[in-house]
Amino acid sequence: MKTYTNPTPDTWADLCQRPQLELEFLESSVRNVLNRVRKSGDEALLELTAQYDKVQLQTLNVSAAEIEAAGRTLPEALKEAIRTAAANIEKFHAAQRRDVLKVETTPGVRCWRKGVAIDKVGIYIPGGSAPLFSTVLMLGIPARLAGCREVVLCSPPDKTGAINPAILFAAAHVGITRICKVGGAQAIAAMAYGTASVPKVYKIFGPGNQYVTKAKQLVQEEGLAIDMPAGPSEVLVLADETAEPAFVAADLLSQAEHGEDSQVMLILNDARLLAPIETEIANQLEQLPRRDIARKALANSRVVILSDRQKALDFVNTYAPEHLILNIAQADAVAGDVINAGSVFIGNYTPEAMGDYASGTNHTLPTNGFARAFAGVSLESFMKYITFQEVSPAGIRALGPVVELMAEAEQLEAHKMAIRVRLDKLATNP
Amino acid sequence: MKTYTNPTPDTWADLCQRPQLELEFLESSVRNVLNRVRKSGDEALLELTAQYDKVQLQTLNVSAAEIEAAGRTLPEALKEAIRTAAANIEKFHAAQRRDVLKVETTPGVRCWRKGVAIDKVGIYIPGGSAPLFSTVLMLGIPARLAGCREVVLCSPPDKTGAINPAILFAAAHVGITRICKVGGAQAIAAMAYGTASVPKVYKIFGPGNQYVTKAKQLVQEEGLAIDMPAGPSEVLVLADETAEPAFVAADLLSQAEHGEDSQVMLILNDARLLAPIETEIANQLEQLPRRDIARKALANSRVVILSDRQKALDFVNTYAPEHLILNIAQADAVAGDVINAGSVFIGNYTPEAMGDYASGTNHTLPTNGFARAFAGVSLESFMKYITFQEVSPAGIRALGPVVELMAEAEQLEAHKMAIRVRLDKLATNP
Structure with a gap:
């Protein structure tokens, strides 16, 4: 040092x-994978898995029997440790829930916002020597607490076509049953575009190598949400x-x-x-x-x-x-x-x-100085807030003239008219 | 229809x-602007402003005298409308503040998270025929409530070198004093990289045309935070x-x-x-x-x-x-x-x-179907949550063995050792 x-x-x-290590041809190589998956779906996934993970799969989906078998093979002490960790993660993230916030900003003008789960989310878990089952807990628990309807988990298979049993056990423990054997940039492509076996999602979470990170960055450019930039x-x-x-x-x-x-x-x-x-x-x-x-x-x-x-x-x-x-x-x-x-x-x-x-606390955190503007994953990462407003006749009488003046000054006359037609109606039907 | x-x-x-309208050469043209600003700073900004906004400025910064004059020229009724709207926006966004959340997940293991303002943020306000002073309120008010230390606002000058007085009045009303006369992709570049006149920020907010949107997308790839993808x-x-x-x-x-x-x-x-x-x-x-x-x-x-x-x-x-x-x-x-x-x-x-x-409510909202995964701007858009944890000797005695088992299963032996050296120390000094 x-x-x-x-x-x-x-x-x-x-x-x-921070050390910068960008592989040569990284972007073109990842774009190629994205295009193949977009075009050929499962067929491309199976080919790429044979190429990179050295295994010819028959199906990309993990079966219920495989999940059950994982639970049987794992030592009881490790299962109990996973349950204990999961309980703590759940306590901390459940406390992040918020009530609906209602504010009457002007008499007759009620505004509120409500947290709503992102309907479909994807979780990527890297493979390799160290099975990151802890990350399954860190992403799967807030996804479940938020109420995401569809949660898909992708992780690369080993050479026998299996996913590490600790990953499968942790996934099952947090209620994830849609698990796909696919890794790397092809997994990100599958969740971004959808294939016959892998559902399309609206937001992708999880760590990965430079290929995975680049793939997340490229699908983000196309408008997909990702957890955060990675390093x-x-x-x-x-x-x-x-x-x-x-x-x-x-x-x-x-x-x-x-x-x-x-x-x-x-x-x-x-x-x-x-x-x-x-x-x-x-x-x-x-x-x-x-x-x-x-x-x-x-x-x-x-x-x-x-x-x-x-x-x-x-x-x-x-x-x-x-x-x-x-x-x-x-x-x-x-x-x-x-x-x-x-x-x-x-x-x-x-x-x-x-x-x-x-x-x-969550271990999915901003690296590379991104903590200046980004937070780690939380319950809110799996939700978005929708705002609502409801205006009564009294409310539009009180606040409508303010909106008319501002709209006029912004030269948006139709905005002004949207107020005017209502105030006119109220004037004729007081 | x-x-x-x-x-x-x-x-x-x-x-x-949604209708797709991507201009030809958009990306290369915007990359060129970004590179010029990164390389030549204010000099590039002044040249680009002469080229696109048709005005040769002497200085990029709006003076206190200009802000004061704006307040004098604006009709009192419009100023009062802006104040009323600002008060409502402030009420709704102030109610979004959260207390620090403390949870004892295991006896002796205390975890909390705290919202902290993003230290430096930038706001872009388009110019053109309709001066969007309402957006100044929508972004400036939550920035101030969050406690952002540095808030810079960029907006293009008109042909006389002035910014619309309603924009200046709204900015001053919400406490923004750092206002720069620069628009388009060059404004985004200035806030992303910093120049002598425009401070570098960590997150950029605000609407814009396709050049502005593309510039925000490109600086996001470089790790800068932006409010949301736009359409x-x-x-x-x-x-x-x-x-x-x-x-x-x-x-x-x-x-x-x-x-x-x-x-x-x-x-x-x-x-x-x-x-x-x-x-x-x-x-x-x-x-x-x-x-x-x-x-x-x-x-x-x-x-x-x-x-x-x-x-x-x-x-x-x-x-x-x-x-x-x-x-x-x-x-x-x-x-x-x-x-x-x-x-x-x-x-x-x-x-x-x-x-x-x-x-x-905030009018900076997700378009183009992004509402599936993104929310509009809120108080939290100007903050990030930092998590904290403090573990007592009793806490590590209770939970340390769980961490040891999990770390071992993930083949991260140094993580296990970080627990072991502490448990050993406690065993010798009970």
């Missing part, structure tokens, strides 16, 4: 840069002399093991705190199966020494981390001053791993 | 198509024998006068209701200064006869209109079954014009 001591604010923009995962740890070096090291490594492009930032108020943390990192690294990945990610990472607390906080808000861990004295007070972050972990006993799995 | 009688649902997708404005009027033909005609014309590409849909339960509405349209059209525009928009528009009430509602939800006017018996009950719409206007005395200006 490269160390920067009290860098001046004019250098912060560079320090806050590699990242953490910023703010630590001082009250932090345990072993805890800081483990939290940095938790991020670094995600992928070579994960970014880890460590902000310390004193350069002397670094050595014991580095020692702990070296020790813990040896125990990790994914140490090669973690080592490469750490090479991209930075230590910034900022002796001034306010400067450190300004740096945090400039960086806008996906995950922010506050391992400092008075962490609670500092948390109140954070304006740009996805999720904040307060104190020595709140590692990011708690929020990744089970504290109840 | 073309009429379709009881069309079968398999034809609805075609009937719900021409539209209304769907659902009417039955309880509707006043003159009211329906005026509401259809209010939409049609916006632009040639505006779309108007009329759903009737009985074909015999159409003739009196058409007569009223013909009469009112003659009184409109913008009758040529309205006539062309009506040519794009459709009347659908659906004698079955449930079918009509299904059609509404398939079309997903920006504005939905319910001029029918039991409009309230039907409103409760609407799942896809931007804003709903209930009953004979609630024309769209009320919501466009003064009822209090």
Whole structure:
């Protein structure tokens, strides 16, 4: 990790840069996949699955028998852990429900708004070595709480044509039964355009590699909603002399093991705190199966020494981390001053791993500085608010003349007429 | 208007198509503008303004003296109308504020989320013949209520180098003082990249022509947030024998006068209701200064006869209109079954014009079927929610083992270690 001591604010923009890794031909390759799926539907999906996932499927849909079998093969302890995590996620997201908001802005003019579920949503869950069943909970639970009528989950099959049983169990546990064996950009295309086996949806959620991310970006251009722009995962740890070096090291490594492009930032108020943390990192690294990945990610990472607390906080808000861990004295007070972050972990006993799995907050969060304008996934991500208004004769008598004046000044005479014909009618039938 | 009688649902997708008008070379032309502004900043803005707005400006910023003068020249009645509308918009949006949500999901595991303003936002207001000062209220008021620290407004100057006084007055009334004389794609570029005169922002709001819309789409690809994807404005009027033909005609014309590409849909339960509405349209059209525009928009528009009430509602939800006017018996009950719409206007005395200006709801709404997944602008559009969690030693003792099991199953051993080092520490210091 490269160390920067009290860098001046004019250098912060560079320090806050995330690694950029765009594959050559990424866009044209993804456009090609989208076009094939749009044109040939299931046929293209089966061909692409044979090509990329090395398995020739007969059907794209996971059967009820496969879901049931997954529940039987999974260890009971893991199933119970999934149930516990799901219960916490449900508690936190259910509390986000809002009552219908009614306001009488002028006597006789009643306005309200009502949250309504997005009717059809799609969830993408990557495959690969680590089955991200935790993400099934993070997306499936708010989708169910919101009341989405159709929830489809796509995930790539392994070489035997199966989806990891933990993913199937988690999906069934949160009530998702429409599961399709398809991954990559072709899965995003299938949910965006619809095929015989995969229903078309209005919004797509979920993480993925660069192909998936590019596909989500391209269908977004066509007007489909997506959860948020994506980038590699990242953490910023703010630590001082009250932090345990072993805890800081483990939290940095938790991020670094995600992928070579994960970014880890460590902000310390004193350069002397670094050595014991580095020692702990070296020790813990040896125990990790994914140490090669973690080592490469750490090479991209930075230590910034900022002796001034306010400067450190300004740096945090400039960086806008996906995950922010506050391992400092008075962490609670500092948390109140954070304006740009996805999720904040307060104190020595709140590692990011708690929020990744089970504290109840959502782990689908804005990366790459997007936390400046975007929030993580919440119950509202699966809903939209519709506004309503109902005006009585008294209401239009009171407020109609205001609208007439404004419409006239905007040179929209038909808008004015829409008020005038009604006021005329009321004048003749008082 | 073309009429379709009881069309079968398999034809609805075609009937719900919006007119597509993409100019040739639009994207390359807009990319060129974005690149010029990114490279040359204010110099490019001044050149582009000379080229497109036909005025050579000395400075891009509106002065305090210009804002003050605008307030003096505007008629008092219009100023009072703007104040009244602003007060209603403020009442409705202020009621959208939420308290911080705290949930203890497991004893010792406290989670909450807090709405935080987006620090820097930009508002685009088109110029042209009709000065859209109402949109200044619709975007400026929630920005101020949210607490955005920096709010910049861009609008193109007229040939004398001035911005319409109603726009300046409305901006000053809602507390916006940073106003820049720049329009089109160059305004979007300026707010996305920042120039000496125009600050860089994190999210851009506001309507515009195809150049503005394309520019917003392109900066969104680069990770900037925008309010929502845009398309021409539209209304769907659902009417039955309880509707006043003159009211329906005026509401259809209010939409049609916006632009040639505006779309108007009329759903009737009985074909015999159409003739009196058409007569009223013909009469009112003659009184409109913008009758040529309205006539062309009506040519794009459709009347659908659906004698079955449930079918009509299904059609509404398939079309997903920006504005939905319910001029029918039991409009309230039907409103409760609407799942896809931007804003709903209930009953004979609630024309769209009320919501466009003064009822209090926001008039920046999803068009082009985007209401299936997107909502209109609200207070939350100017905020993001940050989640927080704080775990006590008791909390990690209770929930840590769940996280360990899940992390292990996802093959993320460093995540497990982040729990283990803490549980080990607690075991040695009980």
